[in-house]
Amino acid sequence: MPPLLRYPTADELAARAAALVARRPRDTRLRRVGVSRAGTPLWLLSVGHGTRQALIVAGPHANEPVGGATVLRLAERVLADPRLTEDADATWNLLLCLDPDGLRRNEGWLSGPYTLGRYFRHFFRPGFLEQPEWLPDGAQAAALPETRALLGLQDELKPFFQCSLHGVDVGGGFVELTRDLPGLPQRVAHAAARLGIPRELGPYDTLYWPGLGPAVYRIPPPRPRDLAAAITEAAVESTWYHPHRHGTVTAVVEAPMWGVAAVEDDSPPADRDAVLRAVSRTLRHETRLLEHVLARVRPHLPAAPDTARLLAPVHDYLLVCPGLADAWDPGAGDPIRPLPPLNTAHLAALRIAGRRIAVRTAGLLRQLVAGSGHDPAGALPELDALIDGWCADYHDGFGARWIPVARQVEYQTRVVLAAFELASRPAPAPARSGEPDWGTGAAVPMHRE
Secondary structure (H helix, E strand, O other): OOOOOOOHHHHHHHHHHHHHHHHHHHHHEEEEEEEEOOEEHHHHHHHHOEEEEEEEOOOOOOOEEEEEEHHHHHHHHHHHHHHOOOOOOOEEEEEEOOOHHHHOOHHHOOOOOOOHHHHHHHOOOHHHHHOOOOOOHHHHHHHHHHHHHHHHHEEEEOEEEEEEEEEEEEOOOOEEEOOOOHHHHHHHHHHHHOOOOOOOOOHHHHHHOEEOOOOOOOOOOOOOOOOOHHOOOOOOOEEHOOOOOOOEEEEEEEEEEEEOOHHHHOOOOOOOOHHHHHHHHHHHHHEEEHHHHHHHHHHHHHOOOEEEEEEHHHHHHHHHHHHHHHHHHHOOOOOOOOOOOOOOOHEEEEEEEEHHHHHHHHHHHHHHHHOOOOOOOOHHHHHHHHHHHHHHHHHHHOOOOOHHHHHHHHHHHHHHHHHHHOOOOOOOOOOOOOOOOOOOOOOOOOOOO
């Protein structure tokens, strides 16, 4: 396969998979396993004929397109190496894109040029309730057709290994597991070092999770959460845990688009509380700015489905910001559930996360105003200035650097193959309760209404 210079679109993913099946019909199959809300087919590319099933899910988040390119690379690697199919008695089931409708909405930046300003001005990620991996009301009440298709596929295949392919817009690479895979942190470190990918040693959404090694974290089992807490952490009922009863181990593999070296600095911070206060203060200030912009533009927005689709994530982001600011503020945090020990990497991740929420919200607001065809509130120049300033801060203040698509894909591919190999080994005996022993590091909501 030639080096990838850009991310594939939803149509290109389907076309390239079909071409591969035409070239290798004995070893590959392509079938439709469902349709999206807009009627786009959800395609599953299967490679090999083994009895043990591996399920790889690309494109669960609309703004994270690296997974689509990775599944195409994985298909080629698996076809070229019988150790991954015949010797392992495995079939690789590659879901090309779980949210093709959302991916289409990102095509304004998908083909490049890859700049932060272009990305955030065309960024789209649906509201929390429209993200197909989450099960806020449980599997039986899953409403999205994409979610139901994935749940059905999991119950059909009963995979021993599942991998969900994600991307980090600014930061570093890391892995989240539903069960420990001993040896994976070393494999991740090796792949990251060879490819120049920073490892994220303190992602904000794993702040209270058990660590399994540098840049590898254990996902706590699902438990009831209010919506705001669910948005800020993944320890809610999800398709990551749905096949757990089949003995499945799930790996969530995150690959960064713009890398930041500070996210792998595990040194003690010089002044932890000063940084936390600054991050919280900045997030509160930027939230107020964006709330004022929204209040000005809202009366002029058309009453249309597209408006509601863009407003949903705006509301989600603005909902969680006050709670996040309080949770990160050493003077306002919950004394019953204080922040865990933080290194420099944690603080860098929190700074990046606060900025991410603000600039994503500004980008979505800009699309709302620009799409309405008029700007009587005069918000476009203000939003452009905010986006430009915050992107410049990512470049200058954080040292964010673009990682070529081919390297993102190669890194994610190597981590998936390492996790597959380790998951193929016999699983450890479960804890006496019948559930994994999660110890004292269970998830704590970062925001409680």
